[in-house]
Amino acid sequence: xxxxxxxxxxxxxxxxxxxxxxxxxxxxxxxxxxxxxxxxxxxxxxxxxxxxxxxxxxxxxxxxxxxxxxxxxxxxxxxxxxxxxxxxxxxxxxxxxxxxxxxxxxxxxxxxxxxxxxxxxxxxxxxxxxxxxxxxxxxxxxxxxxxxxxxxxxxxxxxxxxxxxxxxxxxxxxxxxxxxxxxxxxxxxxxxxxxxxxxxxxxxxxxxxxxxxxxxxxxxxxxxxxxxxxx
Amino acid sequence: xxxxxxxxxxxxxxxxxxxxxxxxxxxxxxxxxxxxxxxxxxxxxxxxxxxxxxxxxxxxxxxxxxxxxxxxxxxxxxxxxxxxxxxxxxxxxxxxxxxxxxxxxxxxxxxxxxxxxxxxxxxxxxxxxxxxxxxxxxxxxxxxxxxxxxxxxxxxxxxxxxxxxxxxxxxxxxxxxxxxxxxxxxxxxxxxxxxxxxxxxxxxxxxxxxxxxxxxxxxxxxxxxxxxxxxxxxxxxxxxxxxxxxxxxxxxxxxxxxxxxxxxxxxxxxxxxxxxxxxxxxxxxxxxxxxxxxxxxxxxxxxxxxxxxxxxxxxxxxxxxxxxxxxxxxxxxxxxxxxxxxxxxxxxxxxxxxxxxxxxxxxxxxxx
Numbered sequence: 003x004x005x006x007x008x009x010x011x012x013x014x015x016x017x018x019x020x021x022x023x024x025x026x027x028x029x030x031x032x033x034x035x036x037x038x039x040x041x042x043x044x045x046x047x048x049x050x051x052x053x054x055x056x057x058x059x060x061x062x063x064x065x066x067x068x069x070x071x072x073x074x075x076x077x078x079x080x081x082x083x084x085x086x087x088x089x090x091x092x093x094x095x096x097x098x099x100x101x102x103x104x105x106x107x108x109x110x111x112x113x114x115x116x117x118x119x120x121x122x123x124x125x126x127x128x129x130x131x132x133x134x135x136x137x138x139x140x141x142x143x144x145x146x147x148x149x150x151x152x153x154x155x156x157x158x159x160x161x162x163x164x165x166x167x168x169x170x171x172x173x174x175x176x177x178x179x180x181x182x183x184x185x186x187x188x189x190x191x192x193x194x195x196x197x198x199x200x201x202x203x204x205x206x207x208x209x210x211x212x213x214x215x216x217x218x219x220x221x222x223x224x225x226x227x228x229x230x231x232x233x
Numbered sequence: 234x235x236x237x238x239x240x241x242x243x244x245x246x247x248x249x250x251x252x253x254x255x256x257x258x259x260x261x262x263x264x265x266x267x268x269x270x271x272x273x274x275x276x277x278x279x280x281x282x283x284x285x286x287x288x289x290x291x292x293x294x295x296x297x298x299x300x301x302x303x304x305x306x307x308x309x310x311x312x313x314x315x316x317x318x319x320x321x322x323x324x325x326x327x328x329x330x331x332x333x334x335x336x337x338x339x340x341x342x343x344x345x346x347x348x349x350x351x352x353x354x355x356x357x358x359x360x361x362x363x364x365x366x367x368x369x370x371x372x373x374x375x376x377x378x379x380x381x382x383x384x385x386x387x388x389x390x391x392x393x394x395x396x397x398x399x400x401x402x403x404x405x406x407x408x409x410x411x412x413x414x415x416x417x418x419x420x421x422x423x424x425x426x427x428x429x430x431x432x433x434x435x436x437x438x439x440x441x442x443x444x445x446x447x448x449x450x451x452x453x454x455x456x457x458x459x460x461x462x463x464x465x466x467x468x469x470x471x472x473x474x475x476x477x478x479x480x481x482x483x484x485x486x487x488x489x490x491x492x493x494x495x496x497x498x499x500x501x502x503x504x505x506x507x508x509x510x511x512x513x514x515x516x517x518x519x520x521x522x523x524x525x526x527x528x529x530x531x532x533x534x535x536x537x538x539x540x541x542x543x544x545x546x547x548x549x550x551x552x553x554x555x556x557x558x559x560x561x562x563x564x565x566x567x568x569x570x571x572x573x574x575x576x577x578x579x580x581x582x583x584x585x586x587x588x589x590x591x592x593x594x595x596x597x598x599x600x601x
Contacts, residue, residue, distance in 0.1 A: 127316070130318050133314055134320070136307060137331055138308030147331075151320075152321060229322045
């Protein structure tokens with residue numbers, strides 16, 4: 003209640019300052035850029051999931067256990083490189099525009115997904131897998147019916163973290179002509195125009211929260227009840 | 234039903250199982266017993282090929298296990314593990330139906346089977362079918378573990394220390410329940426245990442392992458009575474003869490067709506009967522043969538009248554179906570040297586003495 007009052011008071015004060023109307027001036031731009039922003043995030047995120055999930059599954063197979071740590075190190079490297087440098091490198095190889103931006107975001111998003119997939123699958127107790135094999139499940143059935151359902155909570159936690167980072171990093175794509183809300187933020191900085199900057203920054207923050215919330219919901223509903231700590 | 238023929242398993246230089254020969258007849262419970270690392274679990278897991286033997290052959294139901302597809306083989310063998318291994322992501326119902334589902338049973342049939350099996354293991358289907366494993370106690374979980382292994386009605390069950398993780402009181406209960414179930418279902422069971430008491434209780438045959446070798450394979454009574462070497466003797470415990478009390482029934486030590494008197498018989502008859510048999514007392518029975526009381530020689534010698542006037546209550550009675558452990562406990566509790574044995578209806582069947590018990594226990598040692 004108090005919080006609501008505070009927000010309301012804040013809004014009223016901003017209104018009095020003439021801030022909100024000037025922010026709303028950018029409404030058309032914001033709506034257009036949000037679309038591009040989400041496209042970048044969705045594309046890179048989907049790619050990261052499409053690669054990270056199978057990679058994590060393969061790395062968690064006993065046969066590849068020896069390579070798992072090595073591959074994780076390499077993927078880790080992708081994340082330790084500062085995001086800006088990563089984008090610069092992507093640009094120097096792939097040129098400017100959306101593709102290098104998507105690639106850079108993909109690399110950034112990949113690690114938490116792979117890491118959590120491996121961790122989630124490894125945390126499935128060995129005796130469950132033995133019981134499943136002993137009852138006559140094929141390796142594929144063990145994965146689908148036992149391992150994945152028991153690991154999916156941890157895997158989705160990885161996707162959640164990855165996507166929150168992803169959406170929050172998309173603005174940097176503007177630097178290599180990738181589009182997105184970064185256009186308002188960086189232009190706002192350059193023009194010393196705080197309203198423009200905020201017109202980009204506030205939607206970016208909101209998007210990150212929204213995506214996090216959406217995946218949180220997915221976690222709540224998709225994870226089987228018996229292994230879902232949320233319900 | 235299950236036959237192992239010179240089966241060995243090597244892990245690198247380590248010999249886990251060394252040329253084991255054994256045969257488990259259909260319908261019997263074979264307990265593989267031994268200290269940890271003796272190869273008993275490895276031996277069991279080779280039967281459903283969770284571990285592939287390095288040498289030798291295993292026949293299940295007459296077929297060479299190596300020639301059957303391993304997935305098909307495993308679906309035809311029930312499997313229960315110590316950690317129970319119910320899948321936490323599935324309801325109790327789905328857990329029980331794992332193998333039927335793998336075999337492609339119609340859903341209605343498998344779900345009906347799940348409800349029946351819950352009844353069989355004494356759990357209420359109305360309450361438990363839709364629950365998740367985490368909502369159950371350890372004992373309930375293992376009952377469901379057993380139900381799950383029985384789901385597709387396999388002829389063979391493999392059980393890897395199934396009751397090891399359950400508290401002692403519940404363990405006894407579940408063991409008893411399982412034995413009742415087994416008496417009805419007559420599965421061929423291979424059961425891994427490290428607990429000699431459990432083995433004696435459950436087994437029709439015990440296989441004792443040491444360092445990968447099968448040292449002795451025999452009935453529980455024979456193992457307890459005639460351990461082949463010092464290792465087995467030590468493993469089964471220095472009180473092994475006392476453990477046999479549980480295996481022997483009252484009928485094994487009972488003197489059947491005993492002398493008896495009726496209430497209307499004259500005392501002289503009773504005295505004569507006792508002197509004839511060299512007994513200090515004789516049981517008095519009712520008109521149809523139920524044990525009613527006792528007449529002691531000391532108390533009636535030289536007296537006149539009928540038995541009914543001089544009878545005393547029976548000091549101790551034991552059911553003929555009980556094991557000797559119960560009988561001996563009854564004797565020691567009341568400080569008696571003998572007990573009257575009756576059947577379920579109370580009819581007098583015989584008597585059992587401390588000497589008779591000693592003789593029954595000592596019988597296997599005499600011929601050595």
